[in-house]
Amino acid sequence: MLETGFKYDGQRVTGFDVCVSGSGAVAMSLALSLSAEGFRVAWARAPAPVNLPASDVRTYALNSRAIALLGRLRIWPALKPYSSPVQEMVVRGDEGGALSFSSWQQCVSELAWIVDAAALDRLLAEALRFAPRVEIVPPVSDQGAPVQASLLAICEGKHSSSRAALGVTFSKQDYSHWGVAARLTATQAHQGVARQWFRSPDVLALLPFNQPDPLASYGLVWSVPKVRAEHLLTLSAADFEQALQQAIIQSDPAAASMVGTLNLTSPVAAWPLALAQAERWTGPGWVLLGDAAHQVHPLAGQGLNLGLADVDALVSILKQARLAEPWRTLGDERTLRRYARQREWPTKAMAGLTDGLLHLFADERRPIKDLRNAGMTLVQRLGPVKSWLIGQALDA
Numbered sequence: 001m002l003e004t005g006f007k008y009d010g011q012r013v014t015g016f017d018v019c020v021s022g023s024g025a026v027a028m029s030l031a032l033s034l035s036a037e038g039f040r041v042a043w044a045r046a047p048a049p050v051n052l053p054a055s056d057v058r059t060y061a062l063n064s065r066a067i068a069l070l071g072r073l074r075i076w077p078a079l080k081p082y083s084s085p086v087q088e089m090v091v092r093g094d095e096g097g098a099l100s101f102s103s104w105q106q107c108v109s110e111l112a113w114i115v116d117a118a119a120l121d122r123l124l125a126e127a128l129r130f131a132p133r134v135e136i137v138p139p140v141s142d143q144g145a146p147v148q149a150s151l152l153a154i155c156e157g158k159h160s161s162s163r164a165a166l167g168v169t170f171s172k173q174d175y176s177h178w179g180v181a182a183r184l185t186a187t188q189a190h191q192g193v194a195r196q197w198f199r200s201p202d203v204l205a206l207l208p209f210n211q212p213d214p215l216a217s218y219g220l221v222w223s224v225p226k227v228r229a230e231h232l233l234t235l236s237a238a239d240f241e242q243a244l245q246q247a248i249i250q251s252d253p254a255a256a257s258m259v260g261t262l263n264l265t266s267p268v269a270a271w272p273l274a275l276a277q278a279e280r281w282t283g284p285g286w287v288l289l290g291d292a293a294h295q296v297h298p299l300a301g302q303g304l305n306l307g308l309a310d311v312d313a314l315v316s317i318l319k320q321a322r323l324a325e326p327w328r329t330l331g332d333e334r335t336l337r338r339y340a341r342q343r344e345w346p347t348k349a350m351a352g353l354t355d356g357l358l359h360l361f362a363d364e365r366r367p368i369k370d371l372r373n374a375g376m377t378l379v380q381r382l383g384p385v386k387s388w389l390i391g392q393a394l395d396a
């Protein structure tokens, strides 16, 4: 049923401000944010799969800006029970280098929140069912958008077909690594500590979580070469747990005893990893957001944070434009370029940082190995540099 204000021109429904194309967290957050600001939204989502896949086993590290956005959308109160705060982060190099950050040193109540990816998707989808001024419409096809709208916001993820149809190049560098994710419980309490090991060539992270055990659960993100990931996916639960435990003991025996024995509480899943960036983010009547615009390595847990920051920036620019320049359509390229200018630099900086760290820690040459571990220890001693680094991640 269409709300008053929408019309049918004989071919397509007209009268929408923005057509949001995509089915993930970025598309849903954008549709909700636009609706809350009074824009009329057509949400062009992919049809629900017939055989529902097992729910997403990932846990996302979300920064304060992302949590603030979810708060404004009234998602955060319902998501908080499926989330855990990070009070401390300990990063270890492969030969003695170490870096640690804590919420009290940063003067913040927590460094990040670890949230349940499946609960986030579910709560956003539920909220959209009741959002005013949002119509669910069929997906964008070869014939273009299913409705007439001033702006097409493309949030279709890294394989976006609308981006390809617009002829926008997505420069991609495959890492030949996969991100292996799972949920675990441990025999020792995590005490809000996130741990990460740069093991050359893999990067392993245990993120403190609150489900099923409120005090001793973890989300695992283990970036490993593709062949190793394929092998890990074939292992039984007991063999996977043993492989993981061994990796932690090899890297950091002291931390291994602090973490305790780890047990799987979910299936193990893996995603191919790449660094990618769209050559243009905007054009007349269209804009890219989230993974459709950029893809980064998950070692700094920033992909969705960047996508939600895109949502935040675009909605605020569209709001300003509607007030200050009401004669312009929302799809006016001058308005959209403001969004691209605001978001391109922080995204490139984060992509460069994660990529640089990955390459630095993959290098096997002795002087590089010594330098990177010494560098970590040096940053640990240089309070202001350390604070700046964590500040970037807290507010990307």
Ligand SMILES: Cc1cc2nc3c(=O)[nH]c(=O)nc-3n(C[C@H](O)[C@H](O)[C@H](O)COP(=O)(O)OP(=O)(O)OC[C@H]3O[C@@H](n4cnc5c(N)ncnc54)[C@H](O)[C@@H]3O)c2cc1C
Pocket (backbone or CB within 6 Å): 021, 022, 023, 024, 025, 026, 027, 044, 045, 046, 058, 059, 060, 061, 062, 139, 140, 155, 156, 157, 158, 159, 160, 161, 162, 179, 180, 181, 221, 271, 289, 290, 291, 292, 298, 300, 301, 302, 303, 304, 305, 306, 307
């Ligand atoms: C192992 C791993 C761990 C991660 N951990 C973190 C973390 O800790 N913190 C963090 O911030 N980020 C993390 N990320 C990154 C994060 O998952 C992504 O950045 C985020 O999911 C991107 O959201 P999105 O909505 O842009 O794209 P997607 O999640 O890919 O969603 C796009 C959706 O649109 C659908 N779609 C495609 N085409 C169409 C179409 N034509 N019409 C309608 N729908 C369409 C797709 O099927 C998909 O469902 C991690 C990633 C991995 C792989």
